[in-house]
Amino acid sequence: MVASIIVIFFRFHFLSRAEELAKRIWAAGWMVVHHKHLPKWLKDNDFLIKGHRAPMHSYWRCFKSIFRVHTETGNIWTHLLGFIAFMSVAIYFVTRPSTEIQLQEKAVFSAFFFGANTCLFFSWMFHTVYCHSEQVGKFFNKLDYCGISMLTMGSFVPWLYYSFYCAPLPRTIYMVAIFVLGTTCIVVSMWDKFATAKFRPVRAGVFIALGLSGVIPAMHFVIKYGLWEGVYNAALGWLVLMAFLYIGGAVIYAVRIPERFWPGRFDIWCQSHQIFHLFVVAAAFIHYHGITQAAQNRLSNGDCLPED
Numbered sequence: 001m002v003a004s005i006i007v008i009f010f011r012f013h014f015l016s017r018a019e020e021l022a023k024r025i026w027a028a029g030w031m032v033v034h035h036k037h038l039p040k041w042l043k044d045n046d047f048l049i050k051g052h053r054a055p056m057h058s059y060w061r062c063f064k065s066i067f068r069v070h071t072e073t074g075n076i077w078t079h080l081l082g083f084i085a086f087m088s089v090a091i092y093f094v095t096r097p098s099t100e101i102q103l104q105e106k107a108v109f110s111a112f113f114f115g116a117n118t119c120l121f122f123s124w125m126f127h128t129v130y131c132h133s134e135q136v137g138k139f140f141n142k143l144d145y146c147g148i149s150m151l152t153m154g155s156f157v158p159w160l161y162y163s164f165y166c167a168p169l170p171r172t173i174y175m176v177a178i179f180v181l182g183t184t185c186i187v188v189s190m191w192d193k194f195a196t197a198k199f200r201p202v203r204a205g206v207f208i209a210l211g212l213s214g215v216i217p218a219m220h221f222v223i224k225y226g227l228w229e230g231v232y233n234a235a236l237g238w239l240v241l242m243a244f245l246y247i248g249g250a251v252i253y254a255v256r257i258p259e260r261f262w263p264g265r266f267d268i269w270c271q272s273h274q275i276f277h278l279f280v281v282a283a284a285f286i287h288y289h290g291i292t293q294a295a296q297n298r299l300s301n302g303d304c305l306p307e308d
Contacts, residue, residue: 041134047259053131075127078277083120115154122147145189153182158291163234166304233297238290242283249279
């Protein structure tokens with residue numbers, strides 16, 4: 001009896017020490033800091049007070065921080081999980097046999113998949129490593145903005161292709177135009193000052209303008225074919241919903257809602273950048289649903305009829 005008690009005591013003591021040791025190992029080398037203790041190049045959002053990562057100067061430590069809790073945890077995982085989901089959808093789509101999805105459709109949709117996955121990949125990578133150093137942070141910040149432009153360009157390709165399926169000239173003109181505009185945004189994104197906090201409203205405005213450039217081909221389609229045709233066959237309703245999500249997310253990101261009104265309460269979860277990320281993922285999936293419907297409607301109509 002006494003021996004059993006002693007064994008239980010030592011087991012409990014050992015487990016307690018082991019748990020304490022595990023907690024110390026987990027906490028070793030990890031510490032979050034107050035916003036005022038950050039260097040100037042890491043002070044992006046003045047309304048997030050606590051829970052920031054200090055400069056790490058180590059890629060390994062940056063990637064380990066994915067599994068820690070800090071101001072960027074939500075930003076990393078919202079787009080990391082979105083990237084995994086979209087990559088899975090893309091692989092499934094392009095590996096379907098030609099009897100289900102023809103090569104031509106795979107090529108058209110691949111432009112959208114490439115843009116979406118590039119955007120999500122650059123985003124979670126930036127939020128993971130931007131605290132490495134100022135130089136690394138600036139470089140990945142540029143890639144993050146380039147990814148947004150590539151998502152926008154890739155999103156236009158399938159919609160323009162199927163909406164103007166029987167009108168090759170305007171389809172080509174609009175595709176070239178969106179490519180030129182998107183490339184211009186990428187060039188501007190490579191400008192160092194563009195990534196600073198001072199230019200946050202400008203960044204939001206540039207990308208909103210790029211997205212709103214789709215209003216012109218949409219209006220063209222409605223004028224030429226009618227509103228009902230646009231909603232029913234060209235999935236304009238889904239396109240409008242996607243645009244509202246993108247624009248709404250960009251506005252929330254630019255004005256820093258809700259943390260602007262309650263500084264310190266949204267340091268870890270539900271901050272504006274996380275909401276923006278969720279809107280982007282939701283909008284991308286909505287767009288995928290819309291262009292899928294547009295493709296099915298267009299292909300079910302058969303060959304193009306000669307216009308009067």
